[in-house]
Amino acid sequence: MDTISITAPKKGDASFGTARTGLAVVAVATATILLLYSATPGYYVDELYFRVASQHLDWGYIDQPPLVPLLARLQIALFGDSLIAIRVAPAVLTGLAVLVSGLIARELGAARRVQVLAACASAASLASIAAGHVLHPTAVDHLVWVTVCWLVIRIIRTGDERLWLAVGAVAGVGLLAKYLVVLLVAGLAIGLLLAGPRRVLLRPWLAGGVGLALLIGSPSLLWQAAHGWPQVAMAGELSEGVSGAVNFLVGQVLMIGPFLMPVWILGLVALLRRAEWRPYRAIAVAYLVVAPVLMLAGAESRYTEGLLTVLLVAGCVRATTLARRLWLGAAAVVNGLLAAVMVLTIFPISTYAADPVLVVLGEEQFGETGWPSLAAQVAAVYRSLPETDRRRAVLYAENYGEAGALDRYRTAYGLPRAYSGQNSYADFGRPSDDRDVVVAVGVDRASFSALFRECAVQGRLTFDVPHFEEGKELLVCRGPNEPWTTTWEKLRWTGVF
Template identity: 60%
Template sequence: MTASATIEAADRTDEDGVPALRAGPVLVVAGVLGALLLATAGRHGYYMDELYFRVAGRHLAFGYVDQPPLAPLLARAQIAVFGDSVFALRVVPALLAVASVVVAALVVRELGGGGRAQVLAALATSASLATLAAGHVLHPTAVDHLVWVTVCWLVVRLVRTGDTRLWLAVGAVVGVGLLAKYLVALLVVTLLVGLVLCGPRRVLRSGHLLGGVVLGLVVAGPGIVWQARNGWPQFTMASEMSAGFGVEGAVGFLVGQPLMIGLFLTPLWIAGLVALFRRPQWRPYRSLAVAYLLMVVLLTVVGGFSRYSEGLLTVLLAVGCVPAVDWARGVGRRALLGAAVLLNAVTSAVMCLPVLPATAYGEDSPLAGFADAQLGQTGWAELTEQVAAVYRSLPEGDRARAVLLGQNYSEAGALDRYGPGLDLPAVYSGHNSYADFGVPSDDRTVVVAVGVDVATLRPLFGRCETRATLSFPLPHLDQGKEVVVCHDPNRPWDQIWPSLRWIGTF
């Protein structure tokens, strides 16, 4: 059998009326991605948010000030199974990224894409910055990324088949997504508006849609109830993270859109967006394109981050692989397409994964512009050692009465992770839900605080003094912050604590 005949056989439609899934090649691509993510999972160190989730996993709740409950639950489960390490926290994110690659190929299949388009979608999704970023660290985005791609696949399948029972599956997936990140509500709203505007509206006239809504609310119910009972702190958090409308913010959001997938693959997702409007056979699926455009407008107005659209951009990337395969008929065009995927994979890996030494992202390096994600995984052990030096300089009596205080959850999380190995005392922080993890007892009258402004502490204690200034060999968020020692709180800790609590980002 010739190569062309083999491909033709692989692209025959199955009993469902769509091309057969090229499961073998797609799973190979997904498996290679998974192997890469797991091979690099333990390098550098914890990302700043992972230090928080690690501690939050010991304080499980139905909700937190800054997030739903799923990320801390995953942290606790992975540590229980794989041990307390950086690698342990990143197993599930890697597996979720692998699943998103498979689902991207399923999106292409539903749209009539054959084997080549499915494999290209798997390759392009694996090579995108969004997928690599979601699969590398434990973060709500790790779940959110897969949820968005899966919801879009289910909606496309629902529209194609007319099987409205799929609304129940959509509701269940959205419910899980709401346990990780409330942003999926934006996808639901924009997709529904897209269906109203572009059709087919008949899929909305079904009791299964209501059933899906109810199922989603039931699954997400614990987190929603927690938010309601605690005064909806997520809205406060959202307002802290939103920049509001402004020309600079709008430009930054729009410029960031190509970066979410990668510059070399931007033509593919743009091709997918355009094809949804131009291809007559894809008219029933135009709600995907409309949803993206609505999302861009909404996020631009409220000052949202560019990364908020990455899930839908991943779907458009997969969609664009169908016209890309049609375009790449000759050897030259196929080589160009392959080069784009490869170059995007390399640049995305350099930006997101610890494939290079951390020193490669120093201030004098040409890669310094990519340093945020990389250097956010460094310096935490060094921070703890510098705080330990201050603690050890205290008289023995002071050490017996001391606690540690981190201004933000990453500082506190780092001290919690590395402090026991240096015989450091208990750690506290007033940042977001870390403030609810415990308050020092009143017999603890000495505080070693890192990152807290001494002007904030002086009104609360008998005396405070700066003992050290943090310094790191590589750029770090805590560079230049002070380590302050305070004695004798002027009120009981439960009365002082509200003055140390704060909600926001850093």
């Protein structure tokens, strides 16, 4: 028999209930800190892509669903075309995820102080800070996973199965940002089947939730189906094989942070072994199902960050004594400082580049630098062309980061339009046949030159700090051998860089 025994928050005890004010303060503080550091050091490579995709809204793209480009479009319309503007949404969404983390602690029976402490630990995790710093599908996905788990826990605790509709709505929004939410739903379903309570799977409200999720996500799913499911091919490109499996395991240590890792492990063990938490064991089982699947697929370790955050909260709830709370608070502070150094530009970027430790810890920051310099170097080559060539010239970039940077700084440097054949950027347009001069960046010289009558190297990219574009060639090519309609099909490619 599928019986359960649930320990609910204690009514009438002033220490229990929801710490509304405390959780709100932590959530607002988290979003505020993220916004304060949003102006530096520069656009993340994917943000440059989303910015251009926002000018070409569709129900889907080769490499993503439609929600993040739509968020970019709305933020630019509301706040202007700036770095800070497109980072408002991730900061706010992460603040909400921190708030929900505290609510999960409340569902697990935590007192008000511990709810606030759990929210602080969530805010101090590397996963939260990374999700809230840049505009990326992870910013939405992080909140979706945490919220779905909160609602499932609440359904089990309260028996209010109408909340399956809320689960469906949240999962449906998740489908519009990242299809990975399907794996979470499958993991939770397996968890409930194996660990119970199975009765919650036998209610009509669950069917309604599934229907609502599919209804909300259907425009994107239909787009993918109509275009041959390109997202499946992209998933294969993202897989790193055996090396990815090793990196995935290392990432499970780092994703929350080394100082808080013992806490989420404690939460995992407590959910599996603690008698009063038996009804919520499905959450732990879901992680034990999802993590191996992702590891074997060579997927990125951050894909588990939502479940890891829930496990972290469960571990925080075990801080029932003053000594444990003091230890947890100290661990959260140190972990948060380390995560901030790794994600936010706490120090000048030159300091990161010069220090042997910071140059490793600050790897993410280097991906946010150098894009104005890239545009300036391409502009120098463009301006060196004869005026007759400049009137017939276009820019071509091998990847969407380069193309996005050239688009962002196009006006400042007086550049023509930039094109790229990568993923959906190839669908944003191609040159017209009267454009027969190309300034190309990042291409393979041999294969690209074969498409033109003549090509010459005009320089190489250089940067003041470490950058993955360092040393790439700048070419000037003239006279496409075939019309652009034919040439363009040879330049299309799907994958990552």
